[in-house]
Amino acid sequence: MYVAVKGGEKAIKSSLKLLENKRKETGTKSIEINQIKEQLSFAVDRVINEGSLYDKDLSALAIKQSQGDLVEAIFLLRAYRTTLERYAYSTAIDTSKIIIKRRISASFKDIPGGQILGPTFDYSHRLLDFSLMKEDEINSYENINNQEPKNKEFPSVIDYLNNENLLEQEINNLKDNPFDVTRDPMKFPASRDQWMQILARGDEGFLLGLSYSAIRGFGSKGTHPFVGEIKYGIVDIFISPDELGFEICIGSIEISECQMIDQFEGNKNTPPQFTRGYGLTFGYNERKSMAISIVDRALKSEGYGEEIKFPIQDHEFVLYHADNVEAQGFVTHLKLPHYVDFQGELNLIRKLRNEILQGKKL
Amino acid sequence: MKTGFNFAYLDEATKRMIRRKILKAVCIPGYQCPFGGREMPLAYGWGTGGIQVTASIIGKEDILKVIDQGADDTTNAVSIKNFFKRVCNIMTTDKTAEASLIQTRHRIPETTLNKDQIIVYQVPQPEPLRKLEPKEKETRKLHAYKEYALMHVKLYEEISQFGSVIKTWAYPVETNNRYITDPTPIPKFDNPKMNNMEALQLFGAGREKRIYAIPPYTKVKSLDFEDHPFEIQTWDECCSICGSTKSYLDEIIINNEGKKNFICSDTDFCKSNLEKNK
Amino acid sequence: MEYIGYQDQTHSSQNMFRTILKATSFPGSIFTVPENLETDNVLYSSTANIIFTLFDIDTKIFIDSEKISKIQNFITFNTNANCIEKSNHCDFAIIQNKEFNIENFNLGSDEYPDNSSTIIIEVEDLVNGEELIIEGPGIQKTKSISPTNLPKNFQSQWQNNNFIFPRGVDLILTCKDNFFCLPRTSKVLK
Numbered sequence: 001m002y003v004a005v006k007g008g009e010k011a012i013k014s015s016l017k018l019l020e021n022k023r024k025e026t027g028t029k030s031i032e033i034n035q036i037k038e039q040l041s042f043a044v045d046r047v048i049n050e051g052s053l054y055d056k057d058l059s060a061l062a063i064k065q066s067q068g069d070l071v072e073a074i075f076l077l078r079a080y081r082t083t084l085e086r087y088a089y090s091t092a093i094d095t096s097k098i099i100i101k102r103r104i105s106a107s108f109k110d111i112p113g114g115q116i117l118g119p120t121f122d123y124s125h126r127l128l129d130f131s132l133m134k135e136d137e138i139n140s141y142e143n144i145n146n147q148e149p150k151n152k153e154f155p156s157v158i159d160y161l162n163n164e165n166l167l168e169q170e171i172n173n174l175k176d177n178p179f180d181v182t183r184d185p186m187k188f189p190a191s192r193d194q195w196m197q198i199l200a201r202g203d204e205g206f207l208l209g210l211s212y213s214a215i216r217g218f219g220s221k222g223t224h225p226f227v228g229e230i231k232y233g234i235v236d237i238f239i240s241p242d243e244l245g246f247e248i249c250i251g252s253i254e255i256s257e258c259q260m261i262d263q264f265e266g267n268k269n270t271p272p273q274f275t276r277g278y279g280l281t282f283g284y285n286e287r288k289s290m291a292i293s294i295v296d297r298a299l300k301s302e303g304y305g306e307e308i309k310f311p312i313q314d315h316e317f318v319l320y321h322a323d324n325v326e327a328q329g330f331v332t333h334l335k336l337p338h339y340v341d342f343q344g345e346l347n348l349i350r351k352l353r354n355e356i357l358q359g360k361k362l
Numbered sequence: 363m364k365t366g367f368n369f370a371y372l373d374e375a376t377k378r379m380i381r382r383k384i385l386k387a388v389c390i391p392g393y394q395c396p397f398g399g400r401e402m403p404l405a406y407g408w409g410t411g412g413i414q415v416t417a418s419i420i421g422k423e424d425i426l427k428v429i430d431q432g433a434d435d436t437t438n439a440v441s442i443k444n445f446f447k448r449v450c451n452i453m454t455t456d457k458t459a460e461a462s463l464i465q466t467r468h469r470i471p472e473t474t475l476n477k478d479q480i481i482v483y484q485v486p487q488p489e490p491l492r493k494l495e496p497k498e499k500e501t502r503k504l505h506a507y508k509e510y511a512l513m514h515v516k517l518y519e520e521i522s523q524f525g526s527v528i529k530t531w532a533y534p535v536e537t538n539n540r541y542i543t544d545p546t547p548i549p550k551f552d553n554p555k556m557n558n559m560e561a562l563q564l565f566g567a568g569r570e571k572r573i574y575a576i577p578p579y580t581k582v583k584s585l586d587f588e589d590h591p592f593e594i595q596t597w598d599e600c601c602s603i604c605g606s607t608k609s610y611l612d613e614i615i616i617n618n619e620g621k622k623n624f625i626c627s628d629t630d631f632c633k634s635n636l637e638k639n640k
Numbered sequence: 641m642e643y644i645g646y647q648d649q650t651h652s653s654q655n656m657f658r659t660i661l662k663a664t665s666f667p668g669s670i671f672t673v674p675e676n677l678e679t680d681n682v683l684y685s686s687t688a689n690i691i692f693t694l695f696d697i698d699t700k701i702f703i704d705s706e707k708i709s710k711i712q713n714f715i716t717f718n719t720n721a722n723c724i725e726k727s728n729h730c731d732f733a734i735i736q737n738k739e740f741n742i743e744n745f746n747l748g749s750d751e752y753p754d755n756s757s758t759i760i761i762e763v764e765d766l767v768n769g770e771e772l773i774i775e776g777p778g779i780q781k782t783k784s785i786s787p788t789n790l791p792k793n794f795q796s797q798w799q800n801n802n803f804i805f806p807r808g809v810d811l812i813l814t815c816k817d818n819f820f821c822l823p824r825t826s827k828v829l830k
Contacts, residue, residue, distance in 0.1 A: 008440035185396035185571040329406025344530030386754035389823035506750035580777040
């Protein structure tokens with residue numbers, strides 16, 4: 001009976017129990033947080049990104065607690081994140097100083113420092129590996145570390161194009177502190193710092209679909225962007241406390257970065273230059289960093305004076321709908337009782353029908 | 363009671379930020395004040411705006427009532443009430459007259475509120491013009507220049523198609539002769555209660571990060587036309603529990619043939635009305 | 641300097657905030673602050689209560705007073721708020737001088753009228769000055785207020801503040817332990 005929604009307290013308690021039981025009732029061995037962290041690392045990396053908190057242990061915990069519902073895990077991490085105090089702001093990371101794990105460019109055959117394939121699903125044949133069905137212990141693996149690159153610095157590949165001025169310059173034009181989407185309500189037209197933050201914590205599926213729409217035809221130029229460079233590796237994080245007056249390293253994080261080269265802009269008077277899109281994520285999230293770089297480029301359309309025709313170019317469309325914590329909340333709120341409003345609708349539709357049906361009889 | 367969280371969950375800096383915004387919202391009745399909404403441990407769309415407003419104003423002396431659809435014991439109302447019990451250790455009540463603070467979704471209690479009470483509405487979409495103009499950049503301009511033709515045209519179109527305005531809930535109002543305001547998805551039955559209410563009315567939209575307010579004794583007018591004046595819902599039936607003919611009724615289907623009963627949506631009102639009639 | 645603020649920041653500031661909220665909701669009604677705060681005669685206790693409740697690192701404060709440096713020290717030391725010199729950029733102003741001009745403060749924009757100054761005016765007396773009758777939201781019919789020490793042209797300044805609505809400033813008038821609010825919606829009838 002629909003009135004069952006009235007009856008609250010007991011029902012909630014039972015529901016929470018049932019949910020917990022779902023995980024326990026068949027009596028399988030509890031998964032260790034470490035196992036999730038190491039063996040489901042892509043899930044863990046997605047959750048730290050969209051949860052906006054670089055803590056792989058808590059991410060694994062959230063995945064365990066949410067029983068693998070990643071959107072729920074992201075929500076858990078976000079709700080925890082808001083209660084944390086801020087001690088310091090880091091300086092901007094330098095992605096040229098990186099312990100590289102993977103680095104490729106699709107725009108050049110070879111690059112200084114070399115193309116480094118690293119770990120990737122790209123050339124795995126997508127065949128189910130049935131040997132994993134019965135993997136007792138992970139006790140041996142083939143060490144291929146001797147192939148690790150010796151370089152310590154990997155300047156951005158596409159900066160080589162800057163020597164000829166072929167590529168638009170990225171200029172830091174921040175006047176104040178960067179916009180903070182976790183503290184300030186959104187402002188439009190949005191600034192790039194604002195949208196890069198939204199995209200970094202945006203839903204991967206949403207961004208993937210949007211970027212796909214743009215390169216398939218629902219994008220500003222309908223051309224094919226070129227991957228200037230993709231990097232995955234470890235960078236150091238520095239803070240510069242006022243009382244010290246110099247930088248100190250407080251740790252390091254994994255990042256994925258994508259530099260996309262896009263259609264050139266220019267006219268008879270201004271020599272044409274390639275435009276660019278940029279994507280940066282926590283952890284190993286290459287696909288998402290690529291999607292972000294395409295969305296980033298599209299959001300720059302207005303700045304280039306391009307016609308705004310497609311959803312991906314529309315700041316409000318993209319930025320208001322990219323967050324899956326917001327989106328899942330609002331979509332699922334529809335299952336809350338709405339019977340008071342529905343009664344209003346029933347009341348009206350009966351009245352309207354009566355008026356018309358009686359009118360016809362006359 | 364140890365909770366492991368600050369009183370009312372939010373940290374003091376966040377409370378101060380929200381408090382400053384609430385004060386500005388009261389100074390500019392009906393204006394949607396942007397605020398740096400925080401993520402709450404409850405889902406967006408489930409009352410996070412109302413919860414943040416309540417958390418910023420609640421004190422240990424407060425007596426809190428939470429309703430959803432007019433009822434104190436609906437699951438989401440219970441869940442929100444339990445949240446505040448947990449993080450504030452405060453008293454709660456079902457009785458409208460006893461509450462100093464009422465958080466609501468979709469209803470205004472039938473019992474008249476007084477000047478020592480505050481009602482906090484949960485707001486899914488603070489922008490009454492959003493369905494007519496999706497862009498915030500544009501709607502903000504429309505409000506700035508009091509340019510509300512869009513809304514009037516929309517209501518007029520409904521009248522010409524159906525013979526009357528077909529908005530039955532979230533029926534737009536004009537606050538203090540200035541801002542068109544979304545009264546939240548309350549049934550239009552409740553709109554007249556907002557006019558000159560003695561209690562302070564606060565509105566919190568978490569996902570959309572807006573706070574707005576209607577001070578006590580403020581004119582709130584439901585939009586209408588001279589030849590099509592605003593009307594509230596009426597029923598031929600009365601409440602099958604307490605017999606009230608004055609309250610908003612919910613329809614309940616009681617058998618497979620579709621036989622229906624009507625009962626008060628305001629459970630506290632229904633209960634006290636029943637006791638009074640005994 | 642010694643911290644002189646609330647012993648129990650969480651609950652005292654909540655209590656004071658509710659008092660300010662009520663005062664903003666019922667313009668012209670005089671309220672007494674819940675705690676007496678000693679400030680070495682730099683500020684009224686009511687003003688200090690407002691400071692401890694609403695000021696922090698995210699707020700910009702303008703001060704107009706003979707005792708400006710003392711007040712500045714008091715505010716920065718206790719709340720971390722930023723004292724600034726441009727009155728038209730401030731979130732809050734503290735005024736002890738009799739002459740001031742509302743137009744010099746942040747009046748907000750038509751799109752974001754909330755981005756505007758709240759002016760805290762310390763007056764000698766809240767009840768024995770020239771009587772003004774006000775009306776507007778929060779006032780059932782009309783309300784009489786009689787603060788002293790307002791500029792001579794206050795009435796015309798305030799009329800202009802009403803005229804530019806939704807832009808404008810909001811006032812809090814303080815004296816010793818008491819204060820009342822005058823939001824931009826309150827219109828002076830006489």
